[in-house]
Amino acid sequence: MMEVLILLCGCALGAVVGWWLCGRTLRNAALQTEDVGKDAQWEVENENARLQSQVDHLHSSLQQAQASMQNAIGQWEQEQRQIEHSAGQQTQAVVRAVVQGAMGHSQTLAKALADLQGISKTFERWHADMSKLVTHNKDMHEKNDEFARIVRQMVIVALNASIEAARAGGAGRGFAVVANEMRTLSVNAEALSKHYRDNLYKNDLIATTTFQDMQAGGKMIINASMGLELTNRKIQAALSA
Amino acid sequence: MTLSQRARDSLDSMMIAGLRQGMGPQHSEMQIRTVPAVEQDSLTHMAVLSIASYSFRVIAALHFAHDARTRAWIAGVVGQDEREMGPQPFIDAICEVGNMCCGAMNRELGAFYDCLGLSTPQILDIRSLPHMAQIGTDHLQHFRIDMPGGLPLHATLCARAYTPMDFHWKPPEVEQVAGELEFF
Amino acid sequence: MANILVVDDSSTVRNEVGGFLGKNGFDVAFAVDGRDGLTQLQQDPRIKLVVCDVNMPHMDGLTMAEKVRSELRNSGVNIVMLTTENSPAMKERGKAAGIRGWIVKPFNGPAVLGSFQKLVGA
Numbered sequence: 203m204m205e206v207l208i209l210l211c212g213c214a215l216g217a218v219v220g221w222w223l224c225g226r227t228l229r230n231a232a233l234q235t236e237d238v239g240k241d242a243q244w245e246v247e248n249e250n251a252r253l254q255s256q257v258d259h260l261h262s263s264l265q266q267a268q269a270s271m272q273n274a275i276g277q278w279e280q281e282q283r284q285i286e287h288s289a290g291q292q293t294q295a296v297v298r299a300v301v302q303g304a305m306g307h308s309q310t311l312a313k314a315l316a317d318l319q320g321i322s323k324t325f326e327r328w329h330a331d332m333s334k335l336v337t338h339n340k341d342m343h344e345k346n347d348e349f350a351r352i353v354r355q356m357v358i359v360a361l362n363a364s365i366e367a368a369r370a371g372g373a374g375r376g377f378a379v380v381a382n383e384m385r386t387l388s389v390n391a392e393a394l395s396k397h398y399r400d401n402l403y404k405n406d407l408i409a410t411t412t413f414q415d416m417q418a419g420g421k422m423i424i425n426a427s428m429g430l431e432l433t434n435r436k437i438q439a440a441l442s443a
Numbered sequence: 444m445t446l447s448q449r450a451r452d453s454l455d456s457m458m459i460a461g462l463r464q465g466m467g468p469q470h471s472e473m474q475i476r477t478v479p480a481v482e483q484d485s486l487t488h489m490a491v492l493s494i495a496s497y498s499f500r501v502i503a504a505l506h507f508a509h510d511a512r513t514r515a516w517i518a519g520v521v522g523q524d525e526r527e528m529g530p531q532p533f534i535d536a537i538c539e540v541g542n543m544c545c546g547a548m549n550r551e552l553g554a555f556y557d558c559l560g561l562s563t564p565q566i567l568d569i570r571s572l573p574h575m576a577q578i579g580t581d582h583l584q585h586f587r588i589d590m591p592g593g594l595p596l597h598a599t600l601c602a603r604a605y606t607p608m609d610f611h612w613k614p615p616e617v618e619q620v621a622g623e624l625e626f627f
Numbered sequence: 628m629a630n631i632l633v634v635d636d637s638s639t640v641r642n643e644v645g646g647f648l649g650k651n652g653f654d655v656a657f658a659v660d661g662r663d664g665l666t667q668l669q670q671d672p673r674i675k676l677v678v679c680d681v682n683m684p685h686m687d688g689l690t691m692a693e694k695v696r697s698e699l700r701n702s703g704v705n706i707v708m709l710t711t712e713n714s715p716a717m718k719e720r721g722k723a724a725g726i727r728g729w730i731v732k733p734f735n736g737p738a739v740l741g742s743f744q745k746l747v748g749a
Contacts, residue, residue, distance in 0.1 A: 322690050326662075329684045336565075400570070407571040408578055410491055411502055418495035418560030421687070426558055428689075428720040435723075467733070521639045535638040542637070542682070543732060546711020550731075553714050561712070563636065563684050622735025624707065624742045626728045627721070 305441050308434055315431045318423075325420050332413045339406050346402060350395040353388055360385035445604040446499075446581040453612035455584055457548045458503065458600045460614050462588060465505075465544035467520050473590040481506060481585050481597045486569045489599075490541040493562040494549050498606040503548065505541045506569060506597040509533070516594055538564035544598075555610045575601050629656035629671055630747050634664040634688065635680040635709070640734070644678060644709065647736035653747065661686025665694055674704055675747045678730075681710035681717065689717065692724040705746040709734060 360381055367378030459475045466473060486506045494501040507513050509530075517536045518525035528536070541564045549561045576583055582602040589595050631653045633644050645655040656671060658664035660683040668674055677695075679688040692706050707728040708721055718729055727746060730739060 322686070325687075326685050403568055403571040404574040404577065406567055407491075407574045410565045410567055410571075411493060411578060414491070414493035414502075414562035414565065415495050415500055418493050418500075418562040419497070421560035421682070422495065422497070422558045423560075424690075425560070425714070425716050425720065428723070429716045432719055432723055464733075521643065523639075523642065532638050532642075539637045539639040543711060546732065549711065550713045557716075559714070561682055563682055621731040622733055622738050624728045624730050624739045625718075626742070627718075627726065 301441050305438065308438050308441065311434050312431065312438070315427050315434065318427045319431075321420060321427075322424060325417065328413065328416060328420070332409075335409055335413075339402065339409065343399070343402055346395060346399050350392065350399065353391040353395050356388040357385065357392060360388050445607050446602060447607070447609040449611045450604075450608050451582045451584075451602070453610055454501065454548075454582065454600060454602055456614060457551050457612060458544070458584070458586065458598065460551070461503075461544035461547040462505075462586065462598060464547040465540040465542075466588070466590075470520075470590055473588055475586055475588050478585050478587045478597075481572060481599065482595075483569055483572065486597065489567050489569055489572060490537050490564050491567055492541050492545040492564045494545060494552065495560050495562070496552075496556050496558055498556070499602065499604040499608050501548065501552075502575070502599075502601040503541065503545050504567075504572070504575070504599045504601075505537065505544065506572065506599070507537055508594075512594055516590075534566060538566070551612060555612070572599065575599060579603055629654040630673060630675045631743070632656045632658060632664060632667055632671075632674045632677045633679075634658040634661065634667075634677060634683070634691070636660050636683045637680075640680065640709070640732075644734050644736075647734070648678075648743070651736075651740055653743070660684055661688055661691030661694075664688075664691050665699065668695060668699060668701060668704065672701075676743060677704055677706045678709050678743075679706060681708055681712050689720050689724060692721065692726050696725050707743075707746070 363381035364378060364385060367374035367381050370377065455477060462475055463470075463473070483506075485508055487509045489504040489506045491502060491504045494503075507517075514528055514533050515525045517533060517540070518528045520540065521536045523532070523536070545561060545564075549559055553559055578601075580601045581604050582600070584600045586598040586600070587595055588598065631648055633641050633648070633655055634657075635641050635644070636659055641657050641659075645657060648655050656667055656674065658667045661679075662685050664677065664679065665686075668677070677692075679691065681688040688708055688710065692708075695701050695704065695706065702725065706724075706726040707730060708726060709730045709732060711732050713729075713731050721729060728742070
């Protein structure tokens with residue numbers, strides 16, 4: 203028991219001593235730390251000051267750089283304006299030249315279209331020619347009708363001649379041959395006259411439809427050229443504005 | 444085939460509508476139908492008109508007999524006294540019916556083709572009709588026009604396409620009003 | 628002295644239009660095509676209104692209208708087209724030639740009488 207007590211006392215004494223020693227160490231460490239802290243603080247402050255100085259320096263440099271950039275931007279803008287002004291003047295000059303050129307072409311087109319509208323005189327000529335053609339065709343019909351009448355008469359005469367030749371008997375044999383020849387020729391002439399008349403009607407149809415195609419086609423051209431002329435006038439008005 | 448089937452059908456329909464317009468509204472009961480041939484025996488002349496584009500042409504002909512019966516009918520169409528209708532006024536009246544018919548066709552074709560021209564009418568002997576098939580056609584159609592109590596008339600449509608022609612037309616549901624003055 | 632000139636190659640149309648206008652108090656002169664129309668206008672300066680077809684032989688109606696302005700230098704006469712044509716291009720051409728109006732055939736006298744009276748009186 204004593205031993206236990208002695209042991210316990212010893213431990214307690216040791217703990218006290220240990221605590222006193224630890225405390226002294228900590229105090230010394232604190233004092234050292236305080237010294238170290240003061241040194242560190244001084245160093246930190248120095249470092250702060252140094253860094254601050256650097257920051258100030260950088261700030262100042264930044265301000266200078268900003269100022270330089272402002273100047274550079276200002277100069278660049280001025281140069282841009284000068285370039286644009288110069289380009290604008292050049293563009294205007296180019297546009298003026300293009301407009302003048304376009305106006306010249308438009309005037310050339312106007313003259314060509316005015317000349318084209320002279321085609322209406324061609325229509326008047328065509329119509330006059332068509333009237334002549336109709337009259338001529340009518341004349342051909344009449345001549346052919348007259349020819350057909352003559353041929354019909356020839357057929358009758360040839361038939362009569364054949365009859366007379368038959369009446370004359372043997373003496374009329376030679377005459378009968380001639381009469382028959384005449385009759386054959388007359389019948390052929392009659393067939394030819396009919397065929398010719400039929401061709402005249404076909405000719406009338408072709409001439410009429412061809413003329414009408416030209417007449418209608420010509421109107422189409424005139425209307426198209428008038429449309430172009432109106433568009434051209436609008437272009438000229440826009441270019442002059 | 445340069446002329447499509449629906450283009451042919453459309454042209455036929457336009458011709459029928461044009462003939463109705465040419466004859467005038469007082470003949471609304473008339474029947475117009477396609478026929479394989481024209482009964483030429485009673486006919487003497489035809490009024491021919493053309494519609495031309497650079498890519499096609501259409502020829503329309505109205506066939507008639509230059510006789511008293513037809514003169515009486517045409518005088519009624521144009522509102523004139525039959526007794527005052529001499530040969531030239533009769534021809535003019537027939538030509539005007541043809542002009543109205545082709546004018547209507549020309550207007551309708553204008554919806555499909557920009558550049559068109561219409562000729563003035565010419566009168567030909569009916570014996571020129573058989574040659575229509577020989578002058579170069581892609582489509583040839585004959586029509587018979589029957590009016591109640593009236594004489595039958597005939598017409599022919601002939602079309603030729605130089606480039607492929609295809610369109611579809613049907614008569615407007617509402618009849619368009621003509622005769623109004625459009626002020627500029 | 629006429630105050631209306633009707634220009635059409637068809638006597639049917641001339642009679643129809645002229646007959647209606649005559650019955651309604653107008654003095655009507657006639658021409659058979661554009662060339663004839665120009666001659667009539669030169670000879671009769673009192674004509675106030677021209678009712679004119681487009682498709683005619685020798686000289687069409689629009690060419691006549693253009694020549695009325697350019698050659699006759701007559702800007703006082705009113706010109707109205709009466710035609711089967713209805714294309715925008717033709718109407719533009721007519722407007723450029725100074726025409727006052729456009730009628731698609733058939734002629735409907737009562738529908739246009741009032742307008743014609745104004746154009747003649749204008």
